[in-house]
Amino acid sequence: MSSKDSDDKFLHLVKDTLKKDKQALVFVNTKQRAERTAEIIAESIKESNEHLEEVSAEIENVLARPTKQCKRLAKVVKKGVAFHHSGLMAKQREIVEDEFKKGNIKIICCTPTLAYGLNLPAFRVIIRDLKRYGYRGYAWIPTLEAQQMFGRAGRPEYDKEGEAICIANDEREAEEILERYINGEPEDIYSKLAVEPVFRTYLLSLISAGISRTEEDLVNFFSKTFWAYQFKDIGRIKFMIGGMLSKLKEWKFIEYKSESNSFTIAYDMDDGGIIKPTPLGRRVAELYLDPLTAHKILEGLETEKDKTEFSIINLCTNTLELRPYLRVKVREYDEIEERLIDFEDEILYDIPKPYDEEYDEFLNSFKTSLLFYDWINEFDEESLLEKYSVKPGELRAKLKILDWLLYSCHELAKLNGRKDLLNLINKTRLRVKYGVKEELLDLLRLKGIGRVKARKMFNNNIKTLSDVRRISEFELRKILGEKTAKNIKEQVTAKQRTKERL
């Protein structure tokens, strides 16, 4: 079958679903393809309706300035078709899901996002791509995942049955699919506890919550987990616990109270007895931070170097929590390295050498910091997305994680006696939250004012809240439109009144 043929057959399948007045989920292997496929389907549909037009408008205007992606989604939604992947804004995802549940959107083209978690059943599930690029190259997706997708077919409350359809490109592929996904067994599930960062975090939180007070307690606890059941080798688990404890101690997150204890420490013979969290360690556990991340942040803050907003952002970005980083593309390599020269002095940890194995990953994290840095310097969102080839939803997701890390950074600095840095960290956090230069922070205290409107006001010489108080609502309307002008005028007078009362 040629690809044109398979396109036609696929489109026929979709049309057939619509003719039956049913809904379908279409699974594909990339975000780009989800968008393209949705467009192809939408182009073949003529009719729209008033409700869909409204939904489309709502989707388009989720951001102050609609991005290309917003417009693309809004356009297909008019035809009752949508795409769905991690790059969408949360609000848009929510709308698409709701409208699908209500039956207004008939077809969703999506990446595997929709196979998990969310309960969005459809009469028909069409799996267009069963191969995907991953760490093993272009390969078959796991059986477990395909079956997860099949499971979306059939809505208990509406249909007696559901259909899951896989698309094969030829006879041989069809056989392979049958073998692999229909007759095949799903893969075994492995415990995630064995992964170092998870293990570290758990260990510290057990100690911090007072659940485990000795190394023996810890061994007992871990030996009852699914991990131990699978792993079987208790001796090795003991060894791993011992090793990790000495790291946590070295990082000053735990301490040993030397009391008599018959239990022998498997790893660190010098210490025995009760394990207690330090105040710092307890806070790390409360913040749900990976102890290694916390340690790296603390170490960075203690360096002699002068610290800037970039330093703080970069320090928080170079952590596990913000992975996966943006990837430095082949073409960008030189440019990113050049920018590294400009920022070298603001980086608070050792930069790997170009021949080091970690160098590429370091550059990726550096590029990710640059995205954040451009964001707080008010780069226009659309060009930022273009420049870093990142989608609006991904940018928001990353910013949210960075916000949490900056808060954590603030807490760690406070506990570690670095009051001198708190101002800088706080300011950085605010700038990241709103994506603005420092000069706009005052205006952003107003509700309904984001980076775009605040910049507009500032450029019109309204720079502070007292400027807002002074200017007439009439003048303000010219800049911000009627609704916003009225709204913020009310806010400043209300603020004034509470002040007077005090």
Added chain:
DNA sequence: GGACGGTGAAACTTCAGGTTGCCTC
């Protein structure tokens, strides 16, 4: 002769996703 622009084929790149953590400045 040389600058410029259009064209298309070849070469090169890129490619899913992820729960909650905190506090409200």
Added chain:
DNA sequence: GAAGTTTCACCGTCC
């Protein structure tokens, strides 16, 4: 593996 993007040779046109 497939789709999108960039590069580059080639050709025609105009000054």
